[in-house]
Amino acid sequence: MDFNLTDEQRELQDTARKFARAELPALARDMEHRDYPVPHDMLRTYGEMGFLGINLPEEYGGLGLGHLEALLVLEEFAQISNAVAFPVFEALVGPVRTIERFGSDAMKAKVLPEVIRGEKVVAVSMSEPDAGTALTDLKTSAVADGNPGSGSGAGGYVVNGTKRWTSGGGHSDYYVTYCRFTDDPGAKGIGAILLEKDMKGMNFGKREELMGFRGIPTADISIENVQVPGENVIVGAGGFGKLMSAFGLERCGNATQALGLAAAALEQALAYTQEREAFGKPIVDFQAVQIKLAEMAMKVDAARLLIHRAAANASAQPDGLPTVYESSLAKCYANEIVREVTALGMQVMGGYGYHKDYGMEQRLRDAYAWGIAGGAIDVQKTNIAAAMIGRRFDQRR
Template identity: 35%
Template sequence: MNFELTSEQRSIVGTIREVTQGEFKGRAQRYMDGSFPWENIRRLAELGVLGMAVPEEYGGSGMNVFDTALVLEEIAKGCYVTAMAVLGEVGSQTRIIATYAPEAFKRRILPAVCSGDAILAICMTEPHAGTDVANYRTNTTIKGDRAIVKGVKTLISRVDEASAFVIFSRIDNQPGREGIGCVLVEKGTPGLEITARYHTMGGENLAEVQFNDCEIPLENVVIREDGFRRLLSAFNTQRCLNPSISLGLAEGAFEESVRYVRERTAFGRRIGDFQGMRWKLAEMYRDIEVGRSILYRACASANPFPDPHQAAVAKMYCNEMSIRVTSEAIQVHGGYGFTDEYAVSRLYRGARYGTLGGGTTETLKDLVGKKIMADFDEVDGFLGMGTF
């Protein structure tokens, strides 16, 4: 086993860290009002970051899940809102299009994703069903060479900026999970309406979107058969990229804490010289390193999508770890940590999202628990969630 990053990976991480720390971090507070970080997105487009999930024949770099996670981790250290905006371009929605969409649509949309001219919004959650995919009500009816989309999706990111909405939809009213497919509704389609808006504690804006008999060409029906299995396989990518942002937020808060305790004095000493404070740092560092190991292993399992159970374990741990570490970072900073002027406050608010999006912690615990019950060997016991 080799736990070292390659020289190419180190170069990529170094470049992103330089841009994030030198440019994005100083601008992070301005995006807490829900503004979209266009300035940062255009800068990342210049670096080729937005094309990480796009195959080379469509103008991207076709990077694997592991390398993509490394980039998101680094961006999240400086700006959660920017990391989430990038996730929308390199996550499941882009990989679904790149893997399953008709050729004509790929050639039309994917080069624009790479350049930052096409922002994608993934639409899964409905007002009455989030994780409960089997009870989604949004439906697409096939009519000859056209399709009609009708339904409501909620808590959707990037609705004002999106060029296309990647929608988990029932196809021809087929029941259950087996009836779920995927369709694309482009901006400006008659019947597409934003009906509610929500501002999050992390700084992003979310919205409710209605599709009122939106008529789309048949080529925009990306998946019609065996949709749930294929969509869930692609969505496991999100269960590695979401926790990569959590890991980055924890690392950012940890770095801010180390800087603070090396400078802040009390009782004539640096507060970092007190045993109690050193123990806090040690525990934060330990938790981050455990999360890194679990997450990187899950990312490395992708072929092309990650192992679902390794991804679930990584997401569970990193999401909850990030909340602990960023909260402790606020404690390290004392009263200053509770103010908007210090980055740890912003990082903590971003960390709280992780356990909610991409599959809640409770859902993933149930998924992993079922695997444990099914795979336990009475003779050999249980060696782990996958091969080493």
């Protein structure tokens, strides 16, 4: 068991760190202030640097590296801000991976190169007004209309429904949309279809104003009689379990976004407490401050180890993805500690920590989102218990 990164992994991490710290802080501050997503020119720069294809196949323009390498890069971006890291998250561990894993060869050949080059953005659209944690209650429907798909000869679909909390809503080009293909109850009728922003009948609601996540546009989608070619089906009815299997990696990405916030909070707190003086000496000389810094460091290191273990062990799994148990542990722990670490960072910085110009209060606001997004903290705990017991628990009865 070796906890050290390889020379190649360290080199990749260093490249990402140098780029992120040289090119992104001013952009991140402006995105936070004016609430807009990563601009297209910077997105293309991400692509040129290879950051959007770390663990995607070489045949589509990716680097073909492992999940751990992807998470190393994601953490460096997340230390600057979750907003500048979000396109990396979506490409390396989010909905793009669903397309890469389950999409047709034609879909992959079209979408993956566009994403890897930084030309297009993919979002996932899952939640609905009455289907969040209870995702299998979703009502968005894809009904076969018998019309041929564009060039495929396959029958098309008409999609109707309302989606909530779509990160990237109105900004992203493609939407991996969970929907019901049949009237079978629960998960049996659910699959996913790829919708495109410019399809007739795709209507986007107002930009949501959230506590944090500025720079990550979130909006409802009203889907009204959207005609979709058959080749846009990613997973058909009965494929809900397949879609959920890909969430092990997404959980690790969610955890890494949280870890980036916590690691940056620790770094800033360390620097501040060695510079700031009170009673004639740096405040780091006071034992109470030392204890807070140590608590922050323990939590950050433990979160990183859990995430890296889940990613490293994925290669031993038949599907090459992190297990539910290890990914849920990592996500749950990182989601909890990021709130604690950023709060401690604010406390040791005092008034400067509470001030918008210094970044710590932004980290605290963003920290709370990750324990809600991608499966709430308590849901992860039920996943952990189910994995230990060896069976799922029916939460409905």
